Amino acid sequence: MRPARIGLLGLGTxxxxxxxxLRRNGGEIERRAGRRIVIARAAAREPGKTRPCSLEGIxxxxxxxxxxxxxxIDVVVELIGGCTVAKDLxxxxxxxxxxxxxxxxxxxxxxxNEIFRAASRKGVMVAFEGAVAGGIPVIKAIRExxxxxxxxxxxxxxxxxxxxxxxxxxxxxxEFADVLAQAQRLGYAEADPSFDxxxxxxxxxxxxxxxxxxxxxxxxxxxSIEGIxxxxxADVTYAEAFGYRIKHLGIARRTPSGIELRVHPALIxxxxxxxxxxxxxxxxxxxxxxxxxxLYYGAGAGAEPTASAVVADLxxxxxxxxxxxxxxxxxxxxxxxxxxxxxxxxxxxVETAYYLRMQADDRPGVLADVTRIxxxxxxxxxxxxxxxxxxxxxxxxxxxxxxxxxxxxxNQAIGMIEHLSSVHAPVVRIRLEHLNRR
Ligand code: HSE
Numbered sequence: 001m002r003p004a005r006i007g008l009l010g011l012g013t014x015x016x017x018x019x020x021x022l023r024r025n026g027g028e029i030e031r032r033a034g035r036r037i038v039i040a041r042a043a044a045r046e047p048g049k050t051r052p053c054s055l056e057g058i059x060x061x062x063x064x065x066x067x068x069x070x071x072x073i074d075v076v077v078e079l080i081g082g083c084t085v086a087k088d089l090x091x092x093x094x095x096x097x098x099x100x101x102x103x104x105x106x107x108x109x110x111x112x113n114e115i116f117r118a119a120s121r122k123g124v125m126v127a128f129e130g131a132v133a134g135g136i137p138v139i140k141a142i143r144e145x146x147x148x149x150x151x152x153x154x155x156x157x158x159x160x161x162x163x164x165x166x167x168x169x170x171x172x173x174x175e176f177a178d179v180l181a182q183a184q185r186l187g188y189a190e191a192d193p194s195f196d197x198x199x200x201x202x203x204x205x206x207x208x209x210x211x212x213x214x215x216x217x218x219x220x221x222x223x224s225i226e227g228i229x230x231x232x233x234a235d236v237t238y239a240e241a242f243g244y245r246i247k248h249l250g251i252a253r254r255t256p257s258g259i260e261l262r263v264h265p266a267l268i269x270x271x272x273x274x275x276x277x278x279x280x281x282x283x284x285x286x287x288x289x290x291x292x293x294x295l296y297y298g299a300g301a302g303a304e305p306t307a308s309a310v311v312a313d314l315x316x317x318x319x320x321x322x323x324x325x326x327x328x329x330x331x332x333x334x335x336x337x338x339x340x341x342x343x344x345x346x347x348x349x350v351e352t353a354y355y356l357r358m359q360a361d362d363r364p365g366v367l368a369d370v371t372r373i374x375x376x377x378x379x380x381x382x383x384x385x386x387x388x389x390x391x392x393x394x395x396x397x398x399x400x401x402x403x404x405x406x407x408x409x410x411n412q413a414i415g416m417i418e419h420l421s422s423v424h425a426p427v428v429r430i431r432l433e434h435l436n437r438r
Pocket of ligand 1: 133158160188190201302
C-alpha cells in the first residue's frame, strides 16, 4: 500500500522528536498502522539550521501553506504553536480535506470549537493527544477507556515546568528564577514562560480535559486561573507540618449546580500519589462513577514524550483514513450535537477547604477575633498552629486549615480579617483539596 505522506509544520523540539521517533520505530509503527508513515515535506522558519534529527528524504521548505495545500500530503502535523499562523494553517488543511494532528493546546482550547465544526463538515479528523500532558495518553483514556463512566472529577499536575519549580524549591531551597531558567534550557518551558508560572498553559490543558470529561464545549475564558509566583518557602514548610504538599493543580469537577474549571496552587495530603509526583513529571487523577479514581502518570513535556503522543495520533489517523467519518471517536468524546450547556461556575461559587496564614499581634483576644469572623460565616477550623515571634518581635504567624466552604464566604472572611488592626500582612490563602474518591 502507498505510504501515508505527512506534511510536518514546525521543526522545533517536538518536530525534531517526531522525526526521530518515526524513523527509529518505523517498522513497529507500520505494523500497527497497517501502512508506512513517511514525512514527505516539512516547513521550518530557518531551513539551514542544524537540528537534532536527520532530514534525509524530507523536502524542507519555508512556506508552510505550500505544504498544507500540497495534494500529495495526506495528513498535516501542526507543531508551530500559538493561535495565529497555526490556526490559519489548520483551517486551510481542513478546507483541503486533510486530517490534522496537532500538539497545540492553546489552539485547541481557544479555537477548538470552530476547528472541530470545520473538521466535522469536511469529514476529517483533528487529533490532539500531544496537547495535554505530553506523552501521557490521557485524552485517549478519558475519551475511550472511560467511555462507560460518568466522570465525577479530575485533578492533575499538568504543567511540568511549574511542578519542576515547586519541587526544586521544596527539596533544594532553590530560587524560583534560577529553576525557571533551567527548565527553559531543558526545553520544558513555553516560549513565554509566564504561561507556565501563571497557569495559562495548565488552563489550556484543563479546558480540553474538562470538555472531554463532561461533554461541554471548550470554554477557556471560563477557567479560573492562579499561578505559582506567590508561593513562598514558609507556606511549603507549614503545609508539610500539617501533612500536606503544595502542588499546582488543574481541577475539573461536576457539581449539582455546574462544572468547576480551576487552576491554582493547592495543598494535598502527602499520602496521595499526586503529592509525590515530582519534577517535570505530570499526573492526572480521573474519577468515574463506575471505575473510581484512576491515575495517569508520565512525562508531560519534552521532545520524544510529546512525539510519542503525536505519532500515536498519526497511527490513529492513518488507520481510519478509509473509515466512515461518522464512525470515528468524536473530537470532544461526545457526539457534537449532544454537547451539554451545563454552566461553568464562577470561582466564588466553588466549594473547597483552605490553608490560611496571617501575621498578627501576639496579644490576648487576637485569635478570638479571627475565629469569631470565621465562625460567623460558617467556616469551621480543622487545625490551627501558632508560631511564636522571634525574640524582640511582637507578631506571631497563625496558620489554619479550614473545612470546606464556599469561596464567596472565605473571601468575605479574609476581607474582614485583613481589616482587624491586630492583623498585619495580607492573609495568605491557598486552597486545599483532599482528593477523596467522590
Ligand atoms: N511548558 C509545558 C510544561 C510543556 O512545562 O508542561 C508541555 O505542554
